[in-house]
Amino acid sequence: xxxxxxIMLAILFAFAHIxxxxxxxxxxxxxxxxxxxxxxxxxxxxxxxxxxAELLEAQTNLKVEKKLHxxxxxxxxxxxxxxxxxxxxxxxxxxxxxGLVNILQMEAKxxxxxxxxxxxxxxxxxxxxxWLEPWGFNNTYTLAVKEEFAKQNNIETFSDxxxxxxxxxxxxxxxxxxxxxxxxxxxxxxxxxxKEAKAMDVGLMYAAIDNDLVQVISAFATDGLxxxxxxxxxxxxxxxxxxxxxxxxVNGEVLEKYPGIAEALNKLANSIxxxxxxxxxxxxxxxxxxxxxxxxxFLKERGII
Amino acid sequence: MNILxxxxxxxxxxxxxxxxxxxxxxxxxxxxVFLAILFAVPLGxxITRFEKVAGIVVGIANAVQALPSLALLGFLIPIMGIGxxxxxxxxFLYSLLPIIKNTYTGLTNVDRAILEAGKGMGMTNxxxxxxxxxxxxxxxxxxxxxxxAVTAVGLTTIAALIGAGGLGQLIYRGIxxxxxxMIITGAxxxxxxxxxxxxxxxxxxxxVTPKGIKKK
Numbered sequence: 001x002x003x004x005x006x007i008m009l010a011i012l013f014a015f016a017h018i019x020x021x022x023x024x025x026x027x028x029x030x031x032x033x034x035x036x037x038x039x040x041x042x043x044x045x046x047x048x049x050x051x052x053a054e055l056l057e058a059q060t061n062l063k064v065e066k067k068l069h070x071x072x073x074x075x076x077x078x079x080x081x082x083x084x085x086x087x088x089x090x091x092x093x094x095x096x097x098x099g100l101v102n103i104l105q106m107e108a109k110x111x112x113x114x115x116x117x118x119x120x121x122x123x124x125x126x127x128x129x130x131w132l133e134p135w136g137f138n139n140t141y142t143l144a145v146k147e148e149f150a151k152q153n154n155i156e157t158f159s160d161x162x163x164x165x166x167x168x169x170x171x172x173x174x175x176x177x178x179x180x181x182x183x184x185x186x187x188x189x190x191x192x193x194x195k196e197a198k199a200m201d202v203g204l205m206y207a208a209i210d211n212d213l214v215q216v217i218s219a220f221a222t223d224g225l226x227x228x229x230x231x232x233x234x235x236x237x238x239x240x241x242x243x244x245x246x247x248x249x250v251n252g253e254v255l256e257k258y259p260g261i262a263e264a265l266n267k268l269a270n271s272i273x274x275x276x277x278x279x280x281x282x283x284x285x286x287x288x289x290x291x292x293x294x295x296x297x298f299l300k301e302r303g304i305i
Numbered sequence: 306m307n308i309l310x311x312x313x314x315x316x317x318x319x320x321x322x323x324x325x326x327x328x329x330x331x332x333x334x335x336x337x338v339f340l341a342i343l344f345a346v347p348l349g350x351x352i353t354r355f356e357k358v359a360g361i362v363v364g365i366a367n368a369v370q371a372l373p374s375l376a377l378l379g380f381l382i383p384i385m386g387i388g389x390x391x392x393x394x395x396x397f398l399y400s401l402l403p404i405i406k407n408t409y410t411g412l413t414n415v416d417r418a419i420l421e422a423g424k425g426m427g428m429t430n431x432x433x434x435x436x437x438x439x440x441x442x443x444x445x446x447x448x449x450x451x452x453x454a455v456t457a458v459g460l461t462t463i464a465a466l467i468g469a470g471g472l473g474q475l476i477y478r479g480i481x482x483x484x485x486x487m488i489i490t491g492a493x494x495x496x497x498x499x500x501x502x503x504x505x506x507x508x509x510x511x512x513v514t515p516k517g518i519k520k521k
Contacts, residue, residue, distance in 0.1 A: 087386025
């Protein structure tokens with residue numbers, strides 16, 4: 001009896017294993033002619049990742065696979081260096097400021113053109129990764145407070161916050177807490193700090209300010225959740241935050257093999273404004289639409305697909 | 306009532322996605338735990354023969370367990386890239402400890418008198434292991450497997466962060482979009498899956514318990 005139970009057990013395991021293997025071949029590495037588009041794990045990245053994927057699918061004869069919502073800059077960047085041939089990705093949309101400060105670990109600059117030229121040159125030389133044309137919008141860091149709080153206290157700029165800062169709790173992403181051009185640099189540039197600073201996940205930040213657990217949050221200029229949660233973006237009056245223009249970043253070997261990628265993705269060069277992007281993000285965050293659907297609608301509206 | 310029906314309609318809308326993500330979730334968990342059993346049970350048996358190595362092996366497994374899962378993924382990406390491979394490796398590594406430990410403990414805790422009796426009957430070491438020790442230790446080993454499998458179902462959610470899919474995809478996307486419906490849509494199937502795995506392995510555990518030591 002016992003023997004049979006054991007044999008049954010073994011068969012069960014083997015069977016389930018075979019079924020799951022054959023049923024889901026998604027673990028296999030992609031064949032030639034397939035490119036993999038990645039994105040980081042926040043709404044805007046999901047939208048632009050889907051836009052890139054739709055665009056490539058429509059404008060080239062490549063087969064596009066999506067690996068969106070990867071866990072952060074580091075995961076995307078490491079995966080891009082490998083390329084899809086080595087279990088990585090081929091393309092994702094990166095921000096010039098992130099490339100400069102996080103990845104290259106260089107001093108932040110404020111001139112957008114200089115930042116773009118620097119990352120373009122350095123990425124090509126160091127890792128053979130190619131920055132295509134920026135799409136236009138600048139998703140820079142900013143601070144946001146509740147609309148009514150801003151109105152009551154007449155707060156428009158970062159400097160206006162200074163006299164309230166010692167009573168306010170600041171919520172920000174873990175990345176912001178660490179980056180030299182995030183909270184540490186901000187404290188130096190503006191000469192004040194908050195009563196307390198708490199790092200948390202992007203999504204949880206909004207729940208925290210809704211419930212008044214924090215009163216100021218780090219935000220992205222093009223974030224759709226700002227509208228959905230009645231938050232006001234404050235003005236960076238000392239121009240501390242570097243520019244974060246979004247542009248597709250492509251693995252050089254893949255681009256050489258399929259030059260059509262550049263042509264397709266450059267169709268959007270300089271054509272999405274901050275407001276455009278904020279609206280697209282709001283469609284996902286505020287209206288609960290699927291990022292893929294939002295991307296498709298956008299490209300159709302523009303007559304690109 | 307209204308909220309509940311809203312959730313249900315949201316789930317129905319995404320039925321296909323939930324199903325395929327659940328499939329991926331099961332695939333990742335199953336592959337990893339299956340490989341862990343293949344590796345950890347023989348290892349657990351082997352270290353009962355080499356007492357000196359036992360401490361080292363369990364120590365290493367303990368250390369792996371103590372490493373935060375996201376940190377482990379951080380190490381694996383430069384070596385293995387993203388997707389299902391590194392995810393399976395991560396879940397595999399976390400599944401080892403309970404199985405190794407329980408295999409070792411189960412085998413070493415078999416009553417000495419029974420072993421002596423076996424020896425007295427002229428059994429070889431291998432016969433003793435196969436016919437006496439293993440059957441008596443099997444329930445304990447199965448408990449280890451059960452702990453591993455249940456933990457693995459939960460752990461697999463973070464595979465979504467490196468593009469391996471699974472139900473974590475809905476949970477993490479829901480968090481970043483501040484969409485509670487989406488979070489629950491991912492969390493509830495994951496929870497149900499855990500309960501099912503626990504239930505099935507519990508039955509199995511009882512089925513493999515030898516008659517002689519079964520509680521009445």
